[in-house]
Amino acid sequence: MQKLFKSSHNAAGALLVALGLCQATPVIASETWHWHGFVAQGLMRSADSNFVNNDGAISAELTEFGLNSTWKLSNTVRLAGQLMYLDGGNRFQQGGRIDYLFLNWTAINDMDWQLDLYAGRYKNNHWLYSATRDVAITRPLIVLPQSVYFDAFRDIAVGSDGLAVTSTHNLNFGELELNWSLGATPIPKEQSQRVISTFINGKTEQDFVHQFSVFLRPAQSKSQWGISLLDSDFNYRRVANDIFADGDFTVQRVMANWRYSEQDWELSSEVFQERVSVYGFYAPGTERTQFGWGAYLLGSYNLSAQSTLYLSHDHFFANKDDKRGYLLPQQSGGLIPAYFGYQRDTALGLSHNIQPNLRLKMEYHWNTGTGRLGPNVVPDTVVNRSRHHELWAVQLMYWF
């Protein structure tokens, strides 16, 4: 199966080249060819943490540039892709990437039932903001709640190479949407260092990620309800003189989400439990399993037609049986402080549309705990020496 995913990765590259060549043709048929893009640049500062950089200085590493295209091959088949450039300091691997590149076949388009199949690098459609977390203008905050949308995991969670299915039904009691996907994401060494540890030298692979989600929008209701399930395995293979052993990782997440909309305000929330099991890695034959909890509540209020205020509170526990992280210093011989076991983030943001396609966003985050600062498996205790840390960010974004 891994070979299949590697092949699809190569195929995705070939398709992108084709897409790029088509993009270069001077005639663009508006009925069959659409292209859009966005560019966002900002400033941010994370004091007393390694979230953006290690020295706490004001940083311009808040650059996002995306170009996406959709090519309608027939009434039921489309090819779509997005090239993305990111510079987010310690948050992301700097450089270009293909966020998605897939063939979409609309298998059923009945008046009350739509079924779509996606093959290639598909988007993660299973969480409230997962499908567009990579697009600055569609995010409510510049930095999303990290309990669910952990930035170190961004490239692994935004999409995968494989197959996905979406089915939407109009029923008497409301609208039902079902999503299923199976795939895997290539993990470059720099990416795995951001997630696992800066000390690793071996190779990390995602064996598979299997997801299912259901969303219900009841008739005559202003609410939307959803549940999503995730099951994924990773492996780590050591190299000579590696301080870590071969290891296998299992991540399983159960998440519920909810959104309530009024004319001038909206609330949304996601709550999850995540099982993380590590077999080996720290030493051959060892096994460690813990269940993490996370939840956020995000509110928005439209101050005017052009301005929106956001308020968010996000809570994460790495181990539900050790919410204050007391076991961490004991298990690590005093190397890892207790505050790496949790993170609470309260954020206040403001968004203002200067022009119809030009937006300015600014926000402030107050954090307690460092449980959602990368790397995740072997944390950075040198830079993250404070239990409290704060972040502010300003970003200007344009789209077309």
Place this chain on the structure above:
Amino acid sequence: MIKSAFGFLLLIFSTLLWADSPAVALADNPAQADSTATQPLVVVHTAVAVQSLTAAQLRSIYLKRQVIWPDGLPVQVFVLPLQSAVHKEFSQTRLKLFPYQLERNWQKLTFSGIGTPPTEVSSATDMLRLIQTTPGAIGYLPFDHETTDAKVIQIKP
């Protein structure tokens, strides 16, 4: 403290669930029970072989999930400027969505590659002209606007 926080969240959810019930929504907004005679007209090209749609089907079309008419003709969706009063009224009364929800859905479609946004036209006159001349077209007009050479379809609750 954690139990208190979850209790507080539960209280918010319960209150919103009660406020979200259809009975309360109707009591709060008696105008919804009145005639739909002044709501924007839903208009299609004369070749579209559909006489009526349910509100859910109309929503599927405007959320760009339903992209083909039953006879195989591609659906061409037109909208008026998003800040216009007619668009806001159409969105809320016909689609039962706030305009920002509709716009957010179109942005998701556009930037996640799963669809394309509808075509925006500058005025009701342009809307009628495009519906008249574009096979598979669907749009909306003020309730008292002329609908010459276009077909008005009924929207069932």
